[in-house]
Amino acid sequence: MPLSYDDTQRLRDLYKVCVESQHQMLGYPVATDYDYRDLWSFFQFSINNVGDWAEPSNYPMNTFEFEQDVVEYFCRLYHTTLDEAWGYVTNGGTEGNMYGCYLARERFPSGMVYFSQETHYSVMKIVRFLNIDYQVVASNSRGEMDYDALECLLKENIDKSPIIFANIGTTMLGAIDDLQQIQRRLEKVGFDREQYYIHADAACHGMIVPYVDNPPMFSFKHGIDSISVSGHKMLGSPIPCGMVLALKKHTDKVSHQIEYIAAPDKTLSGSRSGLTPLFLWKFIRSTSEQSKKQRVADCLQLAQEVVIKLNQHGISAWRHNNSPIVVFPKPSEQLWRKHHLAVAKNTAHIIIAGQTTANPNRLHQVLDELIKEHRSLMTEKCVGEPVMA
Numbered sequence: 001m002p003l004s005y006d007d008t009q010r011l012r013d014l015y016k017v018c019v020e021s022q023h024q025m026l027g028y029p030v031a032t033d034y035d036y037r038d039l040w041s042f043f044q045f046s047i048n049n050v051g052d053w054a055e056p057s058n059y060p061m062n063t064f065e066f067e068q069d070v071v072e073y074f075c076r077l078y079h080t081t082l083d084e085a086w087g088y089v090t091n092g093g094t095e096g097n098m099y100g101c102y103l104a105r106e107r108f109p110s111g112m113v114y115f116s117q118e119t120h121y122s123v124m125k126i127v128r129f130l131n132i133d134y135q136v137v138a139s140n141s142r143g144e145m146d147y148d149a150l151e152c153l154l155k156e157n158i159d160k161s162p163i164i165f166a167n168i169g170t171t172m173l174g175a176i177d178d179l180q181q182i183q184r185r186l187e188k189v190g191f192d193r194e195q196y197y198i199h200a201d202a203a204c205h206g207m208i209v210p211y212v213d214n215p216p217m218f219s220f221k222h223g224i225d226s227i228s229v230s231g232h233k234m235l236g237s238p239i240p241c242g243m244v245l246a247l248k249k250h251t252d253k254v255s256h257q258i259e260y261i262a263a264p265d266k267t268l269s270g271s272r273s274g275l276t277p278l279f280l281w282k283f284i285r286s287t288s289e290q291s292k293k294q295r296v297a298d299c300l301q302l303a304q305e306v307v308i309k310l311n312q313h314g315i316s317a318w319r320h321n322n323s324p325i326v327v328f329p330k331p332s333e334q335l336w337r338k339h340h341l342a343v344a345k346n347t348a349h350i351i352i353a354g355q356t357t358a359n360p361n362r363l364h365q366v367l368d369e370l371i372k373e374h375r376s377l378m379t380e381k382c383v384g385e386p387v388m389a
């Protein structure tokens, strides 16, 4: 039965919203500067990557070979190899974080997860879901973990193996926790390397820090056990997705032979998208490393220009060095809602992704409105102030 006129109209309306909003997302990390039209023909197939891409599957319509290329790319990016680590294409950053915490809990069943106040809200869901004890560590005003507070909590819970959930770019402020400081504090309190687990949440910045000139610590060579990144954030995918990588010594422990699919499995979900690995694969294969680096440099450069412009007009905007997130005081609700800006407590932010560097018109319009509102607030304040004799 064909769709009714009304239902067709609803789809048309949705299409219009998508076309209008497509490249305008400034408040949330979403890259839209991709062209995956040559992959559209695969939408007619029920491609399913159920199971482990590294094992033969009884379900032939899969993209395992492409997924392997994607996993290899992320292994290189995060300084590991397929001999040492294993990973898969997830539904997004949250699934990758849950996978990291799951592996950590299998390693340390009565461990304690430590994550900072600025950590993404999904992590609270994850620790509750996995029924793991946790401690929330204070963050400093720029969103980074307070290492003294971590050390105190580690001392208070000396009998529990620490599972550190480190942010490689917090959601609101783009802060990067210092893996060296974290490991120093763990050692100071008396934990040796076999007694703790570190998961890195690199949802947004996992596609940025590998391409900057002086990167902070973020990878396996800096001591992590697992890492999660979102595919739809700074890379770009029309379907949300992500990548999780973990040391094989952890993932091997959760691998089980499944008779129904005639293959071993160690992923969190059953059926998995076979399309999302294709999007990631196309991005990886159709852009040189130099152009990926340039794309990141352009985003960071524009983010810095935004900071400068807002500062010049009296708005106290700032950003972390390797972050495309520009933080500034929360504007009026009318303004942040109108432009879909993300807000938390007293702050708001703008995130610069690839499409904004390609066409910054909308960005400049939003900045002009922010500046105008700030100016009229300042004028009101001055008019309202008593004149001193």
Ligand SMILES: Cc1ncc(COP(=O)(O)O)c(C=O)c1O
Pocket (backbone or CB within 6 Å): 091, 092, 093, 094, 095, 097, 120, 122, 167, 169, 170, 171, 172, 201, 202, 203, 204, 230, 231, 240, 241, 242
């Ligand atoms: C730091 C951080 N971690 C995790 C997530 C969740 O990622 P996803 O939305 O891909 O599940 C986000 C999303 O904004 C994030 O910013």
